[in-house]
Every structure is written in C-alpha cells, then in structure tokens.
Amino acid sequence: MSYAYLFKYIIIGDTGVGKSCLLLQFTDKRFQPVHDLTIGVEFGARMITIDSKQIKLQIWDTAGQEAFRSITRSYYRGAAGALLVYDITRRETFNHLTTWLDDARQHSNSNMVIMLIGNKSDLESRREVKKEEGEAFAREHGLVFMETSAKTAANVEEAFINTAKEIYEKIQEGVFDINNEANGIKIGPQHSPTNPSLPGATGSSGSQGGGCC
Amino acid sequence: MDSMYARFKNVVVGAVVGHEVGSNHDYSSKNQKLEPKFPYSRPHFLNLDNEEIHISADHRLRPIIHPSKPLPYHAGYAECINAGKSRWNEDQAVYRQGVLTKPEVQFSIPYTYYGIFDGHAGVGAALCAANQLHHIIHEKLVDSQDDIWADFNGKRSVICKQIDLLVIGALESAFKEMDQLIAEDRTKYLAPGGCTACVALFILGKLYVSNAGDSRAILCNNNNFQPLSMDFTPESERDRIRRLVENQPSLIGDEFTSKEFLQPLKTVDLGKTVMFRDAHMKGWAYKTVEQEDLKSPVIVGHGKRSRLMGTIGVTRGFGDHDLYAIYTKVQIKPLLSCRPEVQVYKINSTDKNEVLVMGTDGLWDVVCCSKAAEIVQKSITSFSEKERYICAATCLVGFARGSLVNDHNWQLKNGKQASCDDISVLVIPTFPYKLEYEELCKKYNQKLSDS
Numbered sequence: 001m002s003y004a005y006l007f008k009y010i011i012i013g014d015t016g017v018g019k020s021c022l023l024l025q026f027t028d029k030r031f032q033p034v035h036d037l038t039i040g041v042e043f044g045a046r047m048i049t050i051d052s053k054q055i056k057l058q059i060w061d062t063a064g065q066e067a068f069r070s071i072t073r074s075y076y077r078g079a080a081g082a083l084l085v086y087d088i089t090r091r092e093t094f095n096h097l098t099t100w101l102d103d104a105r106q107h108s109n110s111n112m113v114i115m116l117i118g119n120k121s122d123l124e125s126r127r128e129v130k131k132e133e134g135e136a137f138a139r140e141h142g143l144v145f146m147e148t149s150a151k152t153a154a155n156v157e158e159a160f161i162n163t164a165k166e167i168y169e170k171i172q173e174g175v176f177d178i179n180n181e182a183n184g185i186k187i188g189p190q191h192s193p194t195n196p197s198l199p200g201a202t203g204s205s206g207s208q209g210g211g212c213c
Numbered sequence: 214m215d216s217m218y219a220r221f222k223n224v225v226v227g228a229v230v231g232h233e234v235g236s237n238h239d240y241s242s243k244n245q246k247l248e249p250k251f252p253y254s255r256p257h258f259l260n261l262d263n264e265e266i267h268i269s270a271d272h273r274l275r276p277i278i279h280p281s282k283p284l285p286y287h288a289g290y291a292e293c294i295n296a297g298k299s300r301w302n303e304d305q306a307v308y309r310q311g312v313l314t315k316p317e318v319q320f321s322i323p324y325t326y327y328g329i330f331d332g333h334a335g336v337g338a339a340l341c342a343a344n345q346l347h348h349i350i351h352e353k354l355v356d357s358q359d360d361i362w363a364d365f366n367g368k369r370s371v372i373c374k375q376i377d378l379l380v381i382g383a384l385e386s387a388f389k390e391m392d393q394l395i396a397e398d399r400t401k402y403l404a405p406g407g408c409t410a411c412v413a414l415f416i417l418g419k420l421y422v423s424n425a426g427d428s429r430a431i432l433c434n435n436n437n438f439q440p441l442s443m444d445f446t447p448e449s450e451r452d453r454i455r456r457l458v459e460n461q462p463s464l465i466g467d468e469f470t471s472k473e474f475l476q477p478l479k480t481v482d483l484g485k486t487v488m489f490r491d492a493h494m495k496g497w498a499y500k501t502v503e504q505e506d507l508k509s510p511v512i513v514g515h516g517k518r519s520r521l522m523g524t525i526g527v528t529r530g531f532g533d534h535d536l537y538a539i540y541t542k543v544q545i546k547p548l549l550s551c552r553p554e555v556q557v558y559k560i561n562s563t564d565k566n567e568v569l570v571m572g573t574d575g576l577w578d579v580v581c582c583s584k585a586a587e588i589v590q591k592s593i594t595s596f597s598e599k600e601r602y603i604c605a606a607t608c609l610v611g612f613a614r615g616s617l618v619n620d621h622n623w624q625l626k627n628g629k630q631a632s633c634d635d636i637s638v639l640v641i642p643t644f645p646y647k648l649e650y651e652e653l654c655k656k657y658n659q660k661l662s663d664s
Contacts, residue, residue, distance in 0.1 A: 067608065
C-alpha cells in the first residue's frame, strides 16, 4: 500500500508494563491478557491518516528484560518516535524512567519525539503512581504524556497518533532531514525516486508474495 | 543505510576476494537474462513479509531476527545481517520434519532436519541449498529405508549395513547430488556464488552432523562443549589440496606454485637459499629461489585469512562452479569439495540442558566455543523452557554483533572488533530427541506384543 511517509517508532520500558499489548491493541485492535515474553525485538505496522496524508507507522517493540538491554539499545538509532511505557500499578517501573530516558537520549537522534505512557489505567484500584506524577515527570523532561489502557483501548490510538502528529509538525517546521533515513522517516515509494526491490523479484513492482502489512 | 553499506563494503574480509556478484565468477552474456530459481528471502520459519525482509537488511541497525512461532521443542534461532559487505544476508537456514513410513506394518520413523548455509559472492547457492537439500536427503533416506528398518527391527541380514552407515551414506550422496544440481541448473537459472553447508539430522535417538565448510556445530552442556564438526578452510585442508595438486599439477595452471615458503618471495630473493616444501612433501627442505618460485603459492595466509589461489577462504560446500582465481583464468572448483564430514552422536545425556549449537562463521569468528557454552548456559538458567533456546540464540548473535561505536565500528563489549559478517545461530535441545526415540521403541514393542 502506498504512503506519503513512513515513521519508525520504538517502544521501550520495563518488562511487563504492557508494551506488546499496546502494540497489539493498536495494530490488531485486540487485547491478549497473557502475552509471551518479548525476546529482542518484534515488529508491527499500521497505516494512519494525518492532514489527509497516509502515514505508515513501523513499530519496533523491544524486550524490557535486562538481558536484552545491550541488544535493544542499538535500535534507538533511526527511530523518529519513542513510546516510553510504565505501569501505573507498579511504582518501580515509574522509578526506572530516568534510566530509560537517559538511554534513549544517549542512543537516539536528538529530534526523536518521546511520548511517556502510563499504562494499565483500567486498574484504578491497584494504582501506585498518580496521574499528576506522570504529568510532572513529562513536563520536567519535555515529553508528551498520556495514560492508556491496552485492555480497554483507552487512549491507545491517541498515544500512537499524537506522536505521529508531533513528528509530522516537526517535518513541516523543517526540523527533520527527511532525506536521511537515519532519522526514522522515509518518504513513500511514489514520492521517492529510488525504491529498492528484492533481488529476484520478477517485474519492477516489487510486490511479489503478499505485500506489506 | 546505503552509505553504511558502501563504507563497509571495502573493509570487511569476505569469504571470496573481489566479492559482490560476478566479479570473479564468469557468466556468459545469455546467463545475465536468467531468473533466479528461488527469489531472495529469509528462512521460511521466520515468516517475514517483504517489508520485514527490508527491515532485516538494515546494515546500520542490524536487527536480530528470531522466529515468532515456536520451532520443534522450542528450539532457538536468531540471525542478523552483515555490517555492509553485501546488500543482502547471504546466510540461510532451514528446518524440516519428516517420516520414513513402512506401510506394511503401519509404522513410521520420524526425523528432524536443521541446516545452515553461509553463502558467498551472491545469495543464489545458499537459497538453492536451503530450498532443496532436505528433499534430496529425504529421497536418499527413503532409498535406504528398508535397510534402516531392518536394522531398527533387529532383523539385519548379512548384506545389510548398520543404520549409522546408511544415514551417513544418505547425507554424503545427498551433498554430492546437491552440488551437481546447482551445476546443472546454471544453464536454466541465475544462481551466483557458492555456500557452505552444515546440517543436523536427528533420527532414531542419534544426531548426525554433516558439515562442508566453515560453519560449525558444537554440543553445549553446563558450560562445557564438544565439537561436532571441523572447519574446512584452505589452511585446514592444506593436505587434501596438496595431494590433488600433486596428482594433477595442471589444476593450478601457470599462475600458481604448489610450493610453500616460509615467507612470500620477491624478485630480490632470486638466487637466495630458502626453506620450502612441495606438494609431495611432508617435511621442509632448502632450495635456491628460481623465477618459477616467485609465482603465488596455491594457499596463502593463516586462519581466517587463509586463501586458496588468493581468492576463496572456504574449501568445501556447494556451488562456485564458475569461480576463477582472481585476475586469472584458473578455475577453482576442481580444488573445492562438496564432500561433508559426518559425525555421529548418540544422544545419551541424562541432562535436559544439553543443546546443539550451530552457527555460521559470523558467530565463530568472534565467539570461541567455551564462550558460546557460557552464553547458552546463562540463558538456560535465566529463562523458562519455552524461551530459553531462542534467548540463547539471540544472545549469541547479540554478543557476536556487538554494538555500533562512533557510528562506524561494531565492537564487542570488551572493545575488540565485533563480527561484521552475516550471523546465523541455531540452538537445539537434544534431550527431547532421546525421549522421542524411547517413545518410538516403546510404541514398536507394544505393536509387536499386540500382534
């Protein structure tokens, strides 16, 4: 399917905060209460519309486990947006945000848009982190903030789409060099002169065997 | 991505000097129009779509890809692309499960097959092997299944061979046929380059590792390891190549010398006395340097940098039928071999933690066997059974790939150079195959007593 832009996202945060569930809710509109441990990285994709332009989000869902930290760190590079997720019912996942943020800032490009997400907002009775604390952290570090529930889908669309809006605005302002793919932004095939297809693909359409997402 | 690709292209040592498709492979102009037999793809069990195939080929990020659906007994696999030496990942991997059926007695013998193939000078040969070798092996096993059955059944006759020799023979003849198929297909399809092959076959409680090339298989158990293959490089195969050249000196043309010297000789050395050995010699002697001796030795360099005819760093595998020694018209294929070395391991461990680790040289160039065993052990103790082997494979690839420092240098944690090659790793628990065999025997005995 054609798109005007492709934005690359990365989802980060402690293990068990619901990163993969947020992705699944966003891409497949469903919730899986028991999710397998993410190993290394998994990919997801979805098309959205901003300013009547088709934008494809390519999402890298990373493992939260310490054992994979050195591997996943290398994926920050080349992301236009990051979703930094904590679990509102587990204080320690909020306490680790600074470490995650330092890591992200150190290894990503400086223009990367970071959205802070307090997930599991449906579990109000078990809440350990107040919404105001999340807001304060976001304000202090210049992040966009939102509480979501991957279970009820509350704010999930908004979290992904608002991040894309921020990136899109930055493009309009000329902050991003959209010709450098290392920024996590790619101009769609119909806008771009070069569309590398796989070797051995018959014809020049490059659309053998299914197609993307 | 592309600038990264270009930057690394010239600094990485490939298996073939002069690399990228066609440089020292000879294709007639009509062949240029041929289509590949198998389009580029990643291993079938990864289920990647086109977009994910492109993501996996990002030389700047080198994402580590693993299967999203479990492999048999939760076996692990992980891979990542090179740092820019070739556009696509030239490694391939495959697994298959099959059965040898005996319709008369309504009984079948299951087997599981894993293979890794490290391509060079193109993706063609490795794709052909990954897509076809298991079919050929299956045919060979079926050819011998009556004999295998007789041996399993304890009804071996005088002319019947034992199972080990039957399976080894099936693997050996399949490797030969695979190479011939690639040779024959050259007129019909585009399949550039060559590849190594390392295959593991689990059948009747045993593991057969069949290896041709410099990929490697080891058994790991509680921080210990046991090699199940040897690396075939110009250096390790010096004797085989020396014997070939001794019998057929024409194989190396006028460009090379079969003599070995302690140091490379130059014109100024003419007339000097130096130590040497020729193809027919085991030991060393002295001779006076003549013009003839200034030719390039047929094998140069040591270890990872050893080269056959100054061109190729691996001496067994499939393909390379049109490979010429760089800057010459001397064919290299006659000195290469597709013959595998097959090692047999009877799975007798009572330890559930024993695993078979198979990896391409992208892993073994920077991770020694004991380090690999240590990384595997750590994953086994840290993760549940469902995840531990994928985690082990991912951690092995992650360790070998290292991280990108200063935007241009892939480094290991200790600061040493990391692997810039394609890296593929399989981590397979062996214990379930022992249980599977015991189950099979039980089932068969039950069947016998029932009838």
